[in-house]
Amino acid sequence: MGFYIRKAISVGPFRFNLSKSGVGVSAGVKGLRFGTGPRGNYVHMGSGGLYYRKTLPSGSTGRNQTSNSPELQQSNTEIEHESLREIESAHITQMVDSSSADLVAEMNDNRKKVRIWPFIAVLGATLTFVAFKSSETPTLAFAIAAVSVILTVFASVKDSLRKTTVLFFELEPEIEALYQELHDSFGQLSSSSSKWHVEAEGAVKDRKRNAGATSVIKRTSISLSLGNPPYVKTNVSVPSIPVGKQTLYFFPDKVLIFEPNGVGAVSYPNLRISVERTRFIEDGSVPRDAKVVDRTWKYVNKRGGPDKRFKDNRELPIALYEDLNLTSDTGLNERIEVSRVGHGDGFSSAIAMLAKSI
Missing domain, CATH: 4.10.860 (DNA Excision Repair, Uvrb; Chain A)
Known part of the structure; x- marks a missing residue:
């Protein structure tokens, strides 16, 4: 996906410019500088680690686990199943790393x-x-x-x-290359024909009457895109993933989690991503880029064949999808599913490389 780093950011009549000593803000006449307007947050990332600075005054490693799941999933929540277990993150106020506390506090105060x-x-x-x-x-x-x-x-x-909160990033070449890899892998994920946010999961009580599925999930279609969070101006393009009422924004130094009532943050060393392949019984149309690995019946007998007692017993495809589970020690717990297999590992690896560089 398109990646850029701007040297200046405009917020209303104010213009934030990058200098060797940090971020300067000017307005009106060229060269006029004063300390009003939104605060600028300067983030330098390089071999020496992270360096944060405010606007000038006027005067662990992510984990990558790939496995084939033998369980069969289905999304029809009308079938008989146990209570669905919500797959959701902790309260937004709990998802704050110590290194992000000041920035998150500023964003929440502004909102x-x-x-x-x-x-x-x-x-x-x-x-x-x-x-x-x-x-x-x-x-x-x-x-x-x-x-x-x-x-x-x-x-x-x-x-x-x-x-408005201003985030101004200065990336050294090696960090810029790593963030470019994150963008490229995110672009591969977003190119999947179908993307879903998995909201909840529960065990099926009667497998024979539910195509042999072992679990049922509740999911919603989502779109992966580039964009800034509300009331945030930055000089880089930011990948974003909506997960229910929250949206994850993958900045160069951390993931910022936005919801209507607040902002949270997870640093890349604290972010864990596990990648799993799952067999999914599709009751509807199969995405064009999905791989059909098997077939089953809407109603199955003890041997797994069609139950001939049901006249409307039609054959259903079993597609192979990829799940990405995003978790952290501070309470992040989200799962997304994509129809194209093979791109989740690249995204997880890109996150892990960024985590090592911080």
């Missing part, structure tokens, strides 16, 4: 700030309406409306500055 432009817009509209009703000439009303629009635009820009 909690109330936007003021809607209040100004409503107040301006109300005053304009009253002026039109009470004034014999519309001049005053037009003047109030014009001022309200200007103040609303100004407040909107101000809100954006107050709520």
Whole structure:
């Protein structure tokens, strides 16, 4: 997937520029520099490790496990099964590494700030309406409306500055190459015809009436893409994976987890990714890039053949998929599934190489 590193980031009227001593912020006239606007976070990554710095003032290794699972899975949650076990992460506030605490605290504080432009817009509209009703000439009303629009635009820009966090990365060549490998492997994952987030899993009670499946899962289709989290500006392209109410963003130095109510973080040395191949009984259409490895019947007898007591007993394909389990000691616990086998190992290896470099 496309990878870039910008030398400058614009946030409203402010422009963040990379210098040898960190990140400088300027606005208005070229060369004018002062300490207002959003804070910039400068991250240098190289052979010497990680180095963090704020905006200038004005004046363990991921694990890679690949195995063939003999279990058969099915996604039809209407069949009789045991209670589904949710596959979900801990509360967002628990997923914070000590090295990320300050950054996560800043992001959470920014997200909690109330936007003021809607209040100004409503107040301006109300005053304009009253002026039109009470004034014999519309001049005053037009003047109030014009001022309200200007103040609303100004407040909107101000809100954006107050709520935005800037992340400025400077990557040495060896780290840039590793992050490029992460992008390339992520692109291979995203090229799969179908991607799912596995939300829950449970054991099947009656295998004979459920195509011989041993477990049933609840999953939703997802899309893997590049993009920045809300109210975050950065100079690199960031791979992202949605996992239910949360979204994982793979930055050069860590994974940031965003959800509507907060932000968490997992460093790459603390991130574990296990890759497993799973046989899945498809009740619907098989993705075009999936490999069909066997077939079964909707209702099977004791020998695994078709149960002839059922007239609607149709043959079902068994596809081979790949599961990626993402976990951490701080509570991350997510699983995604892709239809194309063979690309999960590359993604896991890229994460492991980044972890070794930190």
